[in-house]
Amino acid sequence: EDTTPNFRPIVHYTAKNTWLNDPNGLVWHQDVYHLFYQNNPFGNVWGNMSWGHATSADLLHWTEHPVAIAGDEEEDVFSGSIVVDHGNTSGFGTVEDPALVAIYTSAFKEGSAHRGTQAQSLAFSTDAGMTWTKYAGNPVLGRGSAHFRDPKVFPYEGPAGSCWVMVAVEARHQQVVLYRSANLKDWEYLSTFGPANAIGAEWECPDLFPLPVDGDTDNVKWVLVVNLNPGAVAGGSGGQYFVGHFDGVQFTADPDSLVPADADGTTDLRHCLWLDWGRDYYAAVSFSNAPENRRIMIGWMNNWDYANSLPTSPWRSGMSLAREVGLATVDGLPRLVQRPVLPLDGGGPACTIQDLELADSRLQLPDAIPGSAQLIEAEILPGTARTVAFRLLGAKDGSAATVLSFDTVKDRLTLDRRNSGNIAFHDKFASAESAPVKLDGGVLRLRLVVDQCSVEVFAQGGAVVLSDLVFPLAGNQSTEVSAEGGTVTVRKLAVTALS
Ligand code: FRU
CATH class of the missing domain: 2.115.10.20 (Glycosyl hydrolase domain; family 43)
Structure with missing residues (x-):
């Protein structure tokens, strides 16, 4: 095969x-x-x-x-x-x-x-x-x-x-x-x-x-x-x-x-x-x-x-x-x-979460499904945490992923593809990009569209956007959200497969 x-x-x-x-x-x-x-x-x-x-x-x-x-x-x-x-x-x-x-x-x-x-x-x-x-x-x-x-x-x-x-x-x-x-x-x-x-x-x-x-x-x-x-x-x-x-x-x-x-x-x-x-x-x-x-x-x-x-x-x-x-x-x-612009006929989300606290811990979300793209919509209160992060298109053993993280001290959202998979095809490809993002009443609102070789991030109602190509190794589909250095409240989170 x-x-x-x-x-x-x-x-x-x-x-x-x-x-x-x-x-x-x-x-x-x-x-x-x-x-x-x-x-x-x-x-x-x-x-x-x-x-x-x-x-x-x-x-x-x-x-x-x-x-x-x-x-x-x-x-x-x-x-x-x-x-x-x-x-x-x-x-x-x-x-x-x-x-x-x-x-x-x-x-x-x-x-x-x-x-x-x-x-x-x-x-x-x-x-x-x-x-x-x-x-x-x-x-x-x-x-x-x-x-x-x-x-x-x-x-x-x-x-x-x-x-x-x-x-x-x-x-x-x-x-x-x-x-x-x-x-x-x-x-x-x-x-x-x-x-x-x-x-x-x-x-x-x-x-x-x-x-x-x-x-x-x-x-x-x-x-x-x-x-x-x-x-x-x-x-x-x-x-x-x-x-x-x-x-x-x-x-x-x-x-x-x-x-x-x-x-x-x-x-x-x-x-x-x-x-x-x-x-x-x-x-x-x-x-x-x-x-x-x-x-x-x-x-x-x-x-x-x-x-x-x-x-x-x-x-x-x-x-x-x-x-x-x-x-x-x-x-x-x-x-x-x-x-x-997203499909209207996506069917229901594969996973929905409401009012969940993550205290220095991580939560596994549904894997990306081969043949589908993934829509992740979240409203997060970073609370006392230092960072809240999504690991996308990751290896099951944690050895690789594209990481989207929000730093609550610097108020910055960073998309990091340095360990996303194949980065070796060009020496300018490995990179981490960041944008200033202000919380809105303490809330970080995110919409992520993860396709076979890309991640598009729309933050705070689309006032900040970050888009990167990524080339994950075969089978790297694991998805998780984590809090570090304190307690995060996941007010809402939905993961939907788009096919
Ligand atoms: C931008 C560009 C344009 C030009 C075209 C040529 O990417 O360089 O300025 O018209 O591509 O393909």
Whole structure:
């Protein structure tokens, strides 16, 4: 019997046989969620960049389709977005039957007249996203730059009428550049944001969207998402965001979301706003045209530090769970809160606990079940303990596990994969990530989703998120919760198998 773990996730998207990176062109159209993504149709490492394609009705069950937009002799097809052209501004469809229009980055190859540059191009679909035609007038927007990419386009309604707005990056200048257009073909420069906060080496995959604060539609703020690599808080790739105002021309960050540089010119990354404090949530962007004004994001669950070396085959790399995001007042300031989109039909929890005291002791929880992911939901009062910890995907003899621990003295939540299983495939993989977490009336609220090769942690209603890949050895399924240095009250705990 072959006991080599296969690691294929149960509730996360992977391509069947190939490599993927950034989610692209996330769009909801005619009751279907479309996930396009950076894909190598011919291998399981980065290369031959094209847009792969999958669809889903519920953001959990995905069907893979043929490559949607292929790279060719002229260009690699890099990241970008899709809009539903309801008003047929582009002329690619009709008002009755609007086209989907993809705005992607042409990374021009040596053989091209545009070699040495990256510019923005269009492709359109008039069959609800299944087949795509590149626009003959490509590229539609260049600036003579070799690092101008990752356009995210959205419809904008201003006092002067409606238009399309694009955010893209000038990656090596650590800048987001904004443009506007009436027809998706002709673009006018608006403004530039950055560098600011976590500067890193390259800014990539920006996004800009409005959200009501605490659900109050009279108090709408704008969120600017900036992914960057390397230079994120946990090392390598990661996503930060800014909260502020967009007036149709310029994004202005609120002073409370800007981190001033120290006297020596460096920025304390721990004070920046992070989509995720773990190692494996990158290139995250949101869906266009999502129903009921929902703002749903997906990230690539990987890190350029070791992305091409993950010990899986024939596929390599997957997406995060979809996350519904909102703005909520956290410690008096508007901050992003994220909750994972989870199956509704999970059946009852395999285990529920209420009001249990753990005094310097550990409690065994149901094992992870092969072929299922595990949802662990807990409300814990750390009380007098020094730490409360979950051991996930552990060996029965205690010799290995991924450990999530909350330190009550430092108020920090740490996800430690240094002894999680196969860590040897890359020297940058072994790591422990931590985030500041404040108890809420003495309570730590956690939602953990543990899949075959990942752990996603949503703490305090999703105000803090930590996501890491892990590659446990075969059979390591043991799960437990423990208290050290005092007494913890487990107010509620439920473990549910997701299949
Ligand atoms: C981010 C990124 C993008 C680029 C794409 C290429 O991971 O580097 O900036 O468009 O990947 O695959």
